[in-house]
Amino acid sequence: MMKTLNADESKTLYALLKSEQSPIDEIAADFNSKFPRARHFVACSSLVLLLQDKKLLHSTQRLVAFAILHQTYASQKSSANPFINFIINTASDDEGEKYERAFILQLLGSDGSSSGKEVLLSQFSLLICIVGRSCPSVVL
Known part of the structure; x- marks a missing residue:
């Protein structure tokens, strides 16, 4: 089994990181549907590598990455x-x-x-709105 992402998986992961306008639960569901369970660890390891350098991802992409890291294993004990x-x-x-x-x-x-x-969803949307300065349908 490959311990790194292939080119297609890298593109898929990057597309997920750019999907900050989607609700957090949809992003997590997309991650789970696009990466088989056996590839979750490798994909999340790649996210950690990207997150370690604070300049590689935009602030909204970082929030998405942390959400994926957490949500991927949320059904298990921390x-x-x-x-x-x-x-x-x-x-x-x-x-x-x-x-x-x-x-x-x-x-x-x-x-x-x-x-x-619900709190997590609204918090994520609000942070994306504030940090990304993009609030398409948010009414404050």
């Missing part, structure tokens, strides 16, 4: 997520962007309930 340490360390980084840290804390605090998902 300790089963192989990227949980990276996610927590980013949330704890005092030099990180405040909106990014706040979003990660929202991800980590979401309990999977329908009300928790």
Whole structure:
């Protein structure tokens, strides 16, 4: 099994990172439909590599990447997520962007309930609107 993404998978992952106008649950569903479970770890490892250099992704793409990292393993205990340490360390980084840290804390605090998902969805949309300066259908 390949331990890196092939060219088509890289294009697919990049397209997902650019889909910030979509709701977070749709982005996660797209990720799950386009990457078989056996490729989740490799795809998420690629996201971590991109996230480690804060200049490689736009701020909205970074939020999408963190959402994918979290949502891919959300049905399991947090300790089963192989990227949980990276996610927590980013949330704890005092030099990180405040909106990014706040979003990660929202991800980590979401309990999977329908009300928790609604808060996460609206928080994601609002952050994309503010950070990306693109608010197509958001009424504040």
